[in-house]
Amino acid sequence: MQSIQEILLTIRSVKLTDLDSWRERLVVWVAAMTAGFIVVMFAKAAEYATSFFFSLQKTSWWLPLVVTPAGGMLIVWITNRWFLGAGGSGIPQTIAALQDKGSRSEHPKLIGLKLAFGKIFLGVGALAAGFSSGREGPSVQVAASVMHAFRRFLPSGFSVHPKHLILAGGAAGISAAFNTPLAGIVFAIEELGRHFEQKTNGVIITAIVLSGLVSMSLEGNYTYFGHITVGKIDKDIIAPIIVCGLVCGVLGGIFSRTLIESSTRMNGKLGVFRALHPLWWAGFCGVLVALLGAISDGAAHGSGYIFTQNILNGTNTSTWQYAPIKYLATIFTYLSGVPGGIFAPSLSIGAGIGNDMLPLFGHYHAATAISVLCMAGFLAAVTQAPLTSFIIVMEMIDGHEMVISLMAISLIAAIISRIFSTPLYSTLADKQISSITNDNQKPQTNME
Template sequence: MTLAVAIGAGAGLGAIVFRWLISSFTWVFSGHADYSATGGQAHPWLPALGPWFVLFAPVVAGLVYGPLVHRFAPEARGHGVPEVMYAVAERGGRIAPQVTVVKALASALCIGSGGSVGREGPIVQIGSAWASALGRLVRLPESRVRVLVACGAAGGIAATFNAPLAGPFFAMELLLRDFAAESFGAVVLSSVTASVVGRAVLGDTTFLDLPSFSLRTPWEYLLLLLLGVVVGAVGVVFTRVLYRVEDACDWAWRGPEWLRPAVGGLLLGGLLLVLPQMYGVGYPVLQDALGGRYLLGMLVLLLVGKIVATSLTIGIGGSGGVFAPSLFIGAMAGTAFGEVVHVLLPSASSPPGVYGLIGMGAAFAGAARAPITAVIVLFELTGQYTIILPLMAAIVVATLVSRKLSRDTIYTLKLRRRGVDLDRLATTNPLAGRTVDSVLEPLPEPLSSDTDLVSAGHQLALSGHGILPVVGGDGRYHGCVSARAVAEALGGVRAGDLVVADLAELPPLITCDAPLTDAVAALVNARGTGLPVLDRDGTILVGWITHQAILTVPQSISRTGFPLKETIRKPASVSTGAG
């Protein structure tokens, strides 16, 4: 828990610095706090160029961050989240520590110079890299490092968006891909810490300042289900266009990779010259759309423009996230849908902004297929609790549509294109579906609870396990005693007064029908080389399990996935009782 707090504090500070870097580079490259809201004005420091400066801003930034990423952290290129997902699933949470600095600088330069990407991917990678480095510094096992990486991601999301609930759900749903109680507690603690640090500097306000929205009639739920279908499909289209454009850039570029962002920046600058609303993240434009300041044609133009601008930014080697662009795309699609509905049913429909707000969550659900995160993050970004029910309905529909239209999400498709299938990795794990009784070993000779420490030390040395079970005079199981505990006690002044029962500890309960994956987790923290196994009721000792026995599992599985042989051991019958 101490590490979770430290990681949350570090992620919160990282989010503050990252947002400051984005603001600073935006001022430098555009002369405005957010150029997307200026309508294409000239740079105040370069008035002679007029709006043409945006043609060169991405080029100059690319000349800086292109070599930086290529030389020090190639994994900092792109939108970041897939790299963290891969590190958690396949690399034991190991992320190079330099990613923290390189990703922050590269993404801030990219966004500040006009890159049409978001900041959630970078802050996830920044917080995760910091957590990974800290976890490995204190030499934690891989299972713990994975959780810490999720803590760093949650803290980064929570601090940068002032979203302490969305952070944990993003990390659990997309990175860890489960909601284990122990992991969830650490991730929430990190998120809370990061939020406190972030709010102390950035303030405590919702990210989007919107008027209160609500539905006019219950019949609108039917329209919102249709909205979920439409915007869910738009999210899938965004995913496919993103990678098609990236493929096209890969095909067209034949020069050195470090130069690619600068040369491609000319294309991005040309697009920004025509459609300056695509500059950077574009939250002011999104808010104007929800506020009803754009007509239908402009909404469609902004929708298409964002898909192209984000895809081009990633394709030329830019660094930034796709979470914010998916929200932007959803807002444009939803508001456009609402405009059409308002024309057809003017007296029975809500303002178009309601549909745009719900479309934000539906688009993210369609692209990332993370419905829980989509609901929570929309609530926290907007503070609009009144639309939570229709939001949930539209998000569920969008998720189902996305699953029907596409096998992958916007994050997992990047990994599949590299030959990494996260779902296959989970189901083809040699330990998946196996239980402890398939690798049972004979139970070592238990120690009697009244055994003196000298005799116990002798038996532990002969056993070779470093830990032995302890039974009472009535044969009841009292726990285990480790060689380390006996050795430490023998060095004390009261060693002659102690017996084994005084040192016995209850290790994690492992039953014969428990999954092997649970046994591995228990063995990671065991004091010796094995642990006792009890029957299904947890009352009788039936055997012993070791790391060596588990290592034989892959050799006993055929290519078809069926076991070639089973190792059946004769169980030992020792009762258990006292806990």
């Protein structure tokens, strides 16, 4: 049993009586709850924007042919004029901010409240215009910006580096966006912070817990796609894991390589046109997305949430064309330069690939499991973050019975993807850092 002196020493070591330490904790708690609240509001605004676009499309099939390109041009113009650094999902910008050599840099071109506002406003606008994007990736930069902004309220001698607020905010953003707290922690370790320090644990976990509590209090304790019944999982799933892992690995690797290659100057006449006329280029990409939407009854637009849910629930009426159409629409959206993420579209593409591969496994009765496997496999191939991919899918469908299967296909797909592409987010983050270090070069606006 501890003596009185030992107990008092323990209390002093954890700073339970230190007012500055309590102020430090309070600032972090308020920052995390604020970030969670803003991410939830972002999600609600994105839902309204998506509903608005689809209601517009139902009014007249040709309206997207006008709204999408015009909206893309306006969004890119606003981004280039006032919100440089807000393009794409913001995950590379967040990673770049963490890798910045400046020990206490303000990261004005990567992280900030102005960029967070622009990300939300323009990201919602991109969905309202009908582009194929998601709000989950942008939530990383938004939450990281919000938490980092609270550093000014910390007492002097703060025990955790301000950059750790960026790391914690990014993790909280993923957690609150998908309501997947475990995936938020793994995402922080695997993707955002390659060097995970013990003293950062408390900040990250606290941010995820508090942002998650705010999310649950506003939207309830839900799973992103609801509880999905996948049926019996046995040895028959081994063949689908291998085949789907190979297919998703190849397609995801090519997808990732395309985004990376297009982040630099394109060759040929199209490259010259894109460099000289970014607004017209955004309009051209918008036309392509609108045309894909016209021939697919709207499947090319939005994050793909509704179509994915229909596939998982067995009420899907889409043809085999859904996956390739969503695949191309997401690439064209990225090329346009509008802010928007690829997390949700990648999950949707994966579900479509799984739906198309069902005839190959006609003997296998757990048909929904094939789509779930491909969701994790394609996301892992695109991001080359297999741990985050399988955990996020597992939490999104409440599918703990598939944990081994999801883990296996994510690892296979990520390994195959490396044949075709370098890691997407870290590569784009390196490009972001290179562009910022050159004083004469503006930050790229189509970073995903």
